[in-house]
Amino acid sequence: MQGKLKSLFKTICEDKLNSYPSAEEAKRAKLRNKQISKTLKQHQKEELKKLKILLLGTAESGKSTITKQMKIIHGNGFDMSERLEKEILKAIKSNEFLEHTEQLWADSGVQECYSRSHEFQLIDCAKYFLDKISEIKNPEYIPSDQDILRCRSLTNSIQHTEFCVPEGGHQIKFDVYDVGGQQGERKKWIQVFDGVNAILFAVDCSSFDQTLREDPTKNRLLEALENFEQVWNNRFLKNVSVLLFLNKIDVLAEKIAKGRDISELSQQYPDTFPDFKSFTPSKLEVLRFLESYPKYSNANSMHPDTVKTAVYIQHLFMKIVKGDLQLKERITKRDSEWHSGHSCETFYTCAVDTNNVQKVLEWLPIPYNPEPFEKIWTAINF
Ligand SMILES: Nc1nc2c(ncn2[C@@H]2O[C@H](COP(=O)(O)OP(=O)(O)OP(=O)(O)O)[C@@H](O)[C@H]2O)c(=O)[nH]1
Numbered sequence: 001m002q003g004k005l006k007s008l009f010k011t012i013c014e015d016k017l018n019s020y021p022s023a024e025e026a027k028r029a030k031l032r033n034k035q036i037s038k039t040l041k042q043h044q045k046e047e048l049k050k051l052k053i054l055l056l057g058t059a060e061s062g063k064s065t066i067t068k069q070m071k072i073i074h075g076n077g078f079d080m081s082e083r084l085e086k087e088i089l090k091a092i093k094s095n096e097f098l099e100h101t102e103q104l105w106a107d108s109g110v111q112e113c114y115s116r117s118h119e120f121q122l123i124d125c126a127k128y129f130l131d132k133i134s135e136i137k138n139p140e141y142i143p144s145d146q147d148i149l150r151c152r153s154l155t156n157s158i159q160h161t162e163f164c165v166p167e168g169g170h171q172i173k174f175d176v177y178d179v180g181g182q183q184g185e186r187k188k189w190i191q192v193f194d195g196v197n198a199i200l201f202a203v204d205c206s207s208f209d210q211t212l213r214e215d216p217t218k219n220r221l222l223e224a225l226e227n228f229e230q231v232w233n234n235r236f237l238k239n240v241s242v243l244l245f246l247n248k249i250d251v252l253a254e255k256i257a258k259g260r261d262i263s264e265l266s267q268q269y270p271d272t273f274p275d276f277k278s279f280t281p282s283k284l285e286v287l288r289f290l291e292s293y294p295k296y297s298n299a300n301s302m303h304p305d306t307v308k309t310a311v312y313i314q315h316l317f318m319k320i321v322k323g324d325l326q327l328k329e330r331i332t333k334r335d336s337e338w339h340s341g342h343s344c345e346t347f348y349t350c351a352v353d354t355n356n357v358q359k360v361l362e363w364l365p366i367p368y369n370p371e372p373f374e375k376i377w378t379a380i381n382f
């Protein structure tokens with residue numbers, strides 16, 4: 001018995017001795033600890049310089065096009081393999097197909113049909129590519145940046161893009177999330193709401209006379225307003241500021257020049273769309289618009305109703321921001337105190353125009369700055 005106790009005591013002592021680290025091991029553990037906390041601190045610092053941007057908005061509003069612009073302006077652009085992978089090249093069936101398409105596009109009946117394209121579903125870029133079939137027919141054809149920007153490809157999963165922008169001696173990392181805007185895609189949006197620094201909400205301003213692809217009974221602009229109302233009043237986004245991109249101003253200008261008129265909506269939905277004819281934008285509002293589009297400053301280059309329509313649409317979105325317009329009964333009414341943690345700034349954009357987007361994006365690192373949006377924007381631009 002005594003012998004057994006003795007050996008047990010010996011085993012315990014040896015185990016205990018083994019469990020204590022040697023001086024050398026303790027030193028190494030301390031060093032490892034130091035390294036880990038250094039890495040953590042470094043990581044925290046990097047996290048601080050990271051901006052998570054969410055691109056939201058209904059389908060075909062231009063979210064993916066803006067992401068492509070970010071890649072061109074701040075990323076590495078598109079390399080040859082990406083260009084050759086583009087849908088444009090996949091869409092070219094054969095030379096014979098292109099010949100027939102070219103002949104059809106030259107037909108007056110088809111042109112007449114195109115002039116009424118707001119009455120059916122046709123992608124925006126159709127005319128752009130049909131006008132350049134002779135170039136696309138060339139076996140040497142390689143899509144240009146503009147061709148890639150015009151190319152339409154529906155987003156049906158959450159797309160993540162990263163790029164860095166130098167700012168004040170350090171790099172700000174942008175984490176951009178592009179989502180699908182069709183009704184069925186929007187339930188996925190909540191997955192990326194966590195830790196968002198800013199929302200970039202895209203609106204197709206030219207869509208006032210079109211209906212949704214996924215629901216032909218629903219007006220596209222009304223859908224965009226309702227969707228924006230949901231985002232602006234979402235409790236998870238209470239402290240997230242919104243950059244509202246009133247997009248496709250070029251398409252809007254073309255439509256107005258052809259005689260399309262937003263006042264038709266006032267007749268259909270008088271509670272949402274106030275009388276357009278009696279609406280007059282202020283001088284400052286016109287100036288703000290022209291600053292984004294200096295080419296329209298020449299009175300001959302733009303129908304006067306273009307700026308009027310763009311500002312009219314901006315007012316509709318601002319009414320939602322101010323709580324003066326409620327579209328969906330089920331959306332909880334929030335007061336100005338509830339909204340005090342975020343703001344909304346609007347921009348008139350043309351997502352396929354790199355200069356225009358660059359001008360707007362130059363301002364993007366600013367949400368990193370603790371100053372409120374309005375103050376900075378006013379100081380820089382007006
Ligand atoms: N002319 C013109 N075309 C635009 C503009 N913005 C986007 N487009 C075109 O509109 C089409 C749709 O744009 P996308 O960027 O794919 O739209 P999206 O919001 O990502 O759409 P979903 O992925 O379905 O949510 C593309 O063919 C773009 O080239 C614009 O400002 N002007």
Ligand SMILES: [Mg+2]
Binds near residue numbers: 155
């Ligand atoms: Mg998309």
